[in-house]
Amino acid sequence: xxxxxxxxxxxxxxxxxxxxxxxxxxxxxxxxxxxxxxxxxxxxxxxxxxxxxxxxxxxxxxxxxxxxxxxxxxxxxxxxxxxxxxxxxxxxxxxxxxxxxxxxxxxxxxxxxxxxxxxxxxxxxxxxxxxxxxxxxxxxxxxxxxxxxxxxxxxxxxxxxxxxxxxxxxxxxxxxxxxxxxxxxxxxxxxxxxxxxxxxxxxxxxxxxxxxxxxxxxxxxxxxxxxxxxxxxxxxxxxxxxxxxxxxxxxxxxxxxxxxxxxxxxxxxxxxxxxxxxxxxxxxxxxxxxxxxxxxxxxxxxxxxxxxxxxxxxxxxxxxxxxxxxxxxxxxxxxxxxxxxxxxxxxxxxxxxxxxxxxxxxxxxxxxxxxxxxxxxxxxxxxxxxxxxxxxxxxxxxxxxxxxxxxxxxxxxxxxxxxxxxxxxxxxxxxxxxxxxx
Amino acid sequence: xxxxxxxxxxxxxxxxxxxxxxxxxxxxxxxxxxxxxxxxxxxxxxxxxxxxxxxxxxxxxxxxxxxxxxxxxxxxxxxxxxxxxxxxxxxxxxxxxxxxxxxxxxxxxxxxxxxxxxxxxxxxxxxxxxxxxxxxxxxxxxxxxxxxxxxxxxxxxxxxxxxxxxxxxxxxxxxxxxxxxxxxxxxxxxxxxxxxxxxxxxxxxxxxxxxxxxxxxxxxxxxxxxxxxxxxxxxxxxxxxxxxxxxxxxxxxxxxxxxxxxxxxxxxxxxxxxxxxxxxxxxxxxxxxxxxxxxxxxxxxxxxxxxxxxxxxxxxxxxxxxxxxxxxxxxxxxxxxxxxxxx
Numbered sequence: 047x048x049x050x051x052x053x054x055x056x057x058x059x060x061x062x063x064x065x066x067x068x069x070x071x072x073x074x075x076x077x078x079x080x081x082x083x084x085x086x087x088x089x090x091x092x093x094x095x096x097x098x099x100x101x102x103x104x105x106x107x108x109x110x111x112x113x114x115x116x117x118x119x120x121x122x123x124x125x126x127x128x129x130x131x132x133x134x135x136x137x138x139x140x141x142x143x144x145x146x147x148x149x150x151x152x153x154x155x156x157x158x159x160x161x162x163x164x165x166x167x168x169x170x171x172x173x174x175x176x177x178x179x180x181x182x183x184x185x186x187x188x189x190x191x192x193x194x195x196x197x198x199x200x201x202x203x204x205x206x207x208x209x210x211x212x213x214x215x216x217x218x219x220x221x222x223x224x225x226x227x228x229x230x231x232x233x234x235x236x237x238x239x240x241x242x243x244x245x246x247x248x249x250x251x252x253x254x255x256x257x258x259x260x261x262x263x264x265x266x267x268x269x270x271x272x273x274x275x276x277x278x279x280x281x282x283x284x285x286x287x288x289x290x291x292x293x294x295x296x297x298x299x300x301x302x303x304x305x306x307x308x309x310x311x312x313x314x315x316x317x318x319x320x321x322x323x324x325x326x327x328x329x330x331x332x333x334x335x336x337x338x339x340x341x342x343x344x345x346x347x348x349x350x351x352x353x354x355x356x357x358x359x360x361x362x363x364x365x366x367x368x369x370x371x372x373x374x375x376x377x378x379x380x381x382x383x384x385x386x387x388x389x390x391x392x393x394x395x396x397x398x399x400x401x402x403x404x405x406x407x408x409x410x411x412x413x414x415x416x417x418x419x420x421x422x423x424x425x426x427x428x429x430x431x432x433x434x435x436x437x438x439x440x441x442x443x444x445x446x447x448x449x450x451x452x453x454x455x456x457x458x459x460x461x462x463x464x465x466x467x468x469x470x471x472x473x474x475x476x477x478x479x480x481x482x483x484x
Numbered sequence: 485x486x487x488x489x490x491x492x493x494x495x496x497x498x499x500x501x502x503x504x505x506x507x508x509x510x511x512x513x514x515x516x517x518x519x520x521x522x523x524x525x526x527x528x529x530x531x532x533x534x535x536x537x538x539x540x541x542x543x544x545x546x547x548x549x550x551x552x553x554x555x556x557x558x559x560x561x562x563x564x565x566x567x568x569x570x571x572x573x574x575x576x577x578x579x580x581x582x583x584x585x586x587x588x589x590x591x592x593x594x595x596x597x598x599x600x601x602x603x604x605x606x607x608x609x610x611x612x613x614x615x616x617x618x619x620x621x622x623x624x625x626x627x628x629x630x631x632x633x634x635x636x637x638x639x640x641x642x643x644x645x646x647x648x649x650x651x652x653x654x655x656x657x658x659x660x661x662x663x664x665x666x667x668x669x670x671x672x673x674x675x676x677x678x679x680x681x682x683x684x685x686x687x688x689x690x691x692x693x694x695x696x697x698x699x700x701x702x703x704x705x706x707x708x709x710x711x712x713x714x715x716x717x718x719x720x721x722x723x724x725x726x727x728x729x730x731x732x733x734x735x736x737x738x739x740x741x742x743x744x745x746x747x748x749x750x751x752x753x754x755x756x757x758x759x760x761x762x763x764x765x766x767x768x769x770x771x772x773x774x775x776x777x778x779x780x781x782x783x784x785x786x787x788x789x790x791x792x793x794x795x796x797x798x799x800x801x802x803x804x805x806x807x808x809x810x811x812x813x814x815x816x817x818x819x820x821x822x823x824x825x826x827x
Contacts, residue, residue, distance in 0.1 A: 067656045102684070103682060117647065117684065122590070123562045123590045123597065124596075146583070150581075160555060180679070183677040218512060220505045224548045225504060225548060225551055226548060230546070231543060231546070
């Protein structure tokens with residue numbers, strides 16, 4: 047059976063993927079930029095709009111990182127505003143389960159779900175570092191091993207609150223004077239991390255409850271997703287790695303009594319489209335050069351080596367030292383678990399191609415996922431989906447706010463012609479777009 | 485005498501617990517936000533300066549005859565922001581069981597999505613119910629919670645200042661997007677929390693979104709000294725109360741609004757209210773905070789009858805254009821950490 051592709055638009059983030067030096071780069075914080083990208087995504091009949099989150103500005107060698115875009119809004123507030131200017135597009139908020147309490151999360155997300163008539167999603171992320179904790183009452187108290195325990199308990203309780211009303215508990219009988227049945231919304235829970243009780247004040251939305259997205263990649267993270275997520279925001283965007291990940295996660299579903307269709311796997315991907323494949327390759331190379339200045343090459347290499355490499359010339363050879371695990375040279379962004387392997391691969395490629403450090407980073411670290419003519423891109427995206435490397439994609443543009451204009455204008459029509467992507471929204475809720483049951 | 489500030493309270497279907505049963509009300513529109521949106525748009529068209537949004541952390545009590553649902557006030561205000569153009573938006577946000585860092589980031593974001601019309605009513609959660617839904621702290625005396633609230637207001641303003649207005653430089657020659665010397669750690673400590681900073685949100689359009697305090701209990705008065713806007717219940721000794729607020733040693737001299745529940749059921753109610761408002765203004769208040777019994781019934785009467793009466797008496801007039809601070813006659817504060825700010 048031909049699968050339908052799912053698409054999401056990622057608002058450009060705060061790493062070097064986002065190019066700010068280009069004349070076409072607009073504000074990363076003005077609401078007009080959010081409106082523009084959301085309007086583009088809705089014109090392209092995308093499933094949802096996706097916002098990442100950061101709770102502390104990144105630091106490199108003890109100083110605030112100044113080379114990349116920084117400064118963004120609070121997710122749920124900006125998505126509530128976007129609900130006013132969109133009608134069908136799903137609205138996905140990344141919100142940390144470590145530095146938020148389940149009751150408040152459930153209430154804020156359910157509010158977005160009602161205000162958008164059933165288009166809200168929660169991307170559940172966890173963190174445990176004392177670095178981020180310095181901005182919060184709780185501080186950095188959470189052991190790394192505990193973060194999924196807390197996340198799982200948090201998600202379980204949030205769902206419990208969302209399910210604390212039955213569909214017919216909201217009566218709204220004006221003549222009889224019954225707004226809601228008595229006793230609705232009552233809850234109590236006593237877990238390892240939370241002991242709470244009370245009443246939840248919002249009934250199910252038109253989609254029942256918000257969609258759950260999960261992004262973790264560890265064994266624990268995959269199991270967490272298989273047990274309760276509706277969508278996985280995956281890092282495995284290449285064909286082979288995508289297929290392996292896809293099978294691994296889908297195989298975990300049966301033991302939770304779930305069907306394969308109930309969990310959508312959507313890797314984050316970058317796309318460069320131009321008239322011809324050759325022009326697209328040139329354009330992609332140009333974008334990568336914009337993304338990786340000499341200074342940025344050093345910072346990215348420091349992230350992998352875990353060492354201060356500021357003495358190195360980015361246009362010279364790769365560092366000769368071995369990488370250091372668990373370093374605090376870079377704080378506030380996801381590190382690498384397989385440093386040794388990455389360093390070995392970089393050295394091999396640099397030697398084979400006679401690349402400098404910067405050239406190595408440009409070629410190894412920042413290569414876009416799909417590069418080509420509209421025809422080539424449409425064919426590749428569809429192959430990934432039909433051959434089970436993905437169910438769809440979260441598109442990460444390199445420009446704010448117009449970075450997906452080309453894709454929507456030139457690639458989406460081809461996907462529609464091939465009958466693998468909707469031409470108009472069949473339903474009004476995000477669950478309906480994703481083919482999930484309410 | 486200066487122009488009177490006008491504000492309107494959005495709370496479910498209105499302040500009357502039975503308002504949702506009115507024949508003109510679609511009670512389902514409370515949940516979609518449509519009821520609130522219509523009321524705010526109507527108020528804006530009539531020239532009302534501010535919409536406040538009621539809110540508690542805990543859900544409304546379980547009583548079949550009352551509106552047993554409540555949207556998050558901040559989310560509702562954000563939903564209304566792009567659908568309005570001039571009116572100020574002040575959701576009630578409780579600070580007792582929430583994270584100050586998230587609160588300030590949310591209010592700054594509201595200021596962005598409303599293009600400088602954002603603010604908040606800082607409130608505390610004294611109830612056992614609010615403590616139980618979070619389960620992290622026991623209920624505490626109101627005096628302690630208001631003391632903590634002052635710290636939250638203080639750190640929020642510091643975090644709004646933690647980005648200088650010109651921190652984003654996009655300097656291609658040096659490869660720097662931001663000038664890190666224009667970003668500031670706040671290193672804030674209080675008895676109950678500490679925050680390193682800087683904020684994740686660049687300095688909001690108004691510099692400081694407007695902070696309001698509702699004097700719902702005597703203990704709230706200590707925080708009122710820090711607010712830019714104080715919402716005072718109607719009392720017989722209004723003139724003394726207003727004078728007392730003017731002489732407190734807070735950082736700002738707040739604008740004082742007198743808050744009143746209104747219904748236009750009786751004939752002549754609008755004229756009577758216009759008279760009272762004129763008297764309050766003579767007593768020294770800066771404005772009036774109207775809490776309509778029913779949004780669907782009373783907001784149109786406010787717009788079509790009360791406001792024209794006040795205009796005729798020259799009590800209200802054309803508002804200044806621009807941000808909410810502009811509208812209230814408040815200057816845009818210079819960031820306290822910025823070089824040359826003199827602080």
